[in-house]
Amino acid sequence: MSSTAKIAFIGAGNMASSIIGGLIANGYNKGAIIACDPNPSALENLSSSFGIATSTDNTAAVKQATIVVLAVKPQVMQAVCEPLASNLGDNSLVISIAAGIACSSLNLWLGGANKALALVRCMPNTPALVQAGASALFANQQVSEQQKQQAEDILKAVGIVDWVNDEQHMDAVTAVSGSGPAYFFLMIEAMVAAGVKQGLSSETAAALAKQTAFGAAKLALQSDVDVDELRRRVTSPNGTTAAALASFENNQFTTVVEAAMQACAERSKELAKELG
Numbered sequence: 001m002s003s004t005a006k007i008a009f010i011g012a013g014n015m016a017s018s019i020i021g022g023l024i025a026n027g028y029n030k031g032a033i034i035a036c037d038p039n040p041s042a043l044e045n046l047s048s049s050f051g052i053a054t055s056t057d058n059t060a061a062v063k064q065a066t067i068v069v070l071a072v073k074p075q076v077m078q079a080v081c082e083p084l085a086s087n088l089g090d091n092s093l094v095i096s097i098a099a100g101i102a103c104s105s106l107n108l109w110l111g112g113a114n115k116a117l118a119l120v121r122c123m124p125n126t127p128a129l130v131q132a133g134a135s136a137l138f139a140n141q142q143v144s145e146q147q148k149q150q151a152e153d154i155l156k157a158v159g160i161v162d163w164v165n166d167e168q169h170m171d172a173v174t175a176v177s178g179s180g181p182a183y184f185f186l187m188i189e190a191m192v193a194a195g196v197k198q199g200l201s202s203e204t205a206a207a208l209a210k211q212t213a214f215g216a217a218k219l220a221l222q223s224d225v226d227v228d229e230l231r232r233r234v235t236s237p238n239g240t241t242a243a244a245l246a247s248f249e250n251n252q253f254t255t256v257v258e259a260a261m262q263a264c265a266e267r268s269k270e271l272a273k274e275l276g
């Protein structure tokens with residue numbers, strides 16, 4: 001990506017800081033990034049860590065930018081967007097990382113009913129905080145190929161990026177990767193608790209469970225075979241792993257996961273209605 005396209009981050013919290021950190025680490029021009037937030041200490045941290053410009057004036061920053069990244073909480077998005085409407089450049093790209101806010105709502109708040117803006121909606125996840133995120137992106141029809149590439153390059157600063165071509169699929173994305181980290185945290189918690197019940201110290205159980213989750217994910221990512229084959233390879237007939245997996249299946253593990261992800265996607269749809 002050209003590292004000179006001017007990017008304004010509106011909201012300078014956890015997610016924006018991570019993306020900015022990733023961009024700078026990848027050689028993006030510091031002089032082309034500005035971060036806006038009402039919180040002076042968040043801005044001071046960013047300018048001292050990354051040497052970027054900061055401001056409490058969203059509208060002034062948006063006027064100068066060709067790419068605007070909306071990184072505020074969904075609940076304040078409408079109030080944040082409306083004052084920006086008359087300050088967006090005609091060819092600006094707007095990227096929203098807020099959960100549950102539809103492109104149609106963003107377009108209405110930022111452009112009104114008669115203007116079609118170039119909008120990319122993104123669902124990142126918390127491992128973005130350690131540059132190991134998984135983000136899914138959706139672009140509306142106004143987004144050019146060049147702008148799609150720019151959006152992709154920005155989110156790639158904090159992990160992998162994939163595109164969905166139907167905005168409705170953002171609910172399924174939320175169920176897989178948006179909320180997904182919490183499922184793995186729950187699994188680790190449960191494994192630590194069970195290890196402690198079997199006599200391990202909580203420190204040992206936690207260290208082993210976390211590294212096992214990390215190692216399994218790394219192996220799955222780097223291996224040239226599918227995860228079901230990796231699972232079969234560690235499951236000797238009548239062995240210890242086979243006993244554990246049989247217990248999972250007897251307790252409807254797959255059904256439990258499917259129901260949890262269904263509940264997640266339903267809640268995502270409800271929230272989109274409430275917030276839009």
Ligand SMILES: NC(=O)c1ccc[n+]([C@@H]2O[C@H](COP(=O)([O-])OP(=O)(O)OC[C@H]3O[C@@H](n4cnc5c(N)ncnc54)[C@H](OP(=O)(O)O)[C@@H]3O)[C@@H](O)[C@H]2O)c1
Pocket residue numbers: 010011012013014015016036037038039042058071072073074076079080097098099123124125126127178
């Ligand atoms: N964290 C995640 O894992 C994750 C995952 C997927 C999606 N997201 C989305 O990413 C977005 C940001 O999340 P986050 O975790 O980075 O939240 P965050 O740390 O709370 O950051 C949001 C920032 O926006 C600031 N803000 C509030 N009103 C503003 C305004 N009028 N103008 C400019 N900035 C304003 C907040 O300041 P104050 O604190 O002073 O209010 C805060 O510093 C959310 O929409 C969330 O849905 C996050």
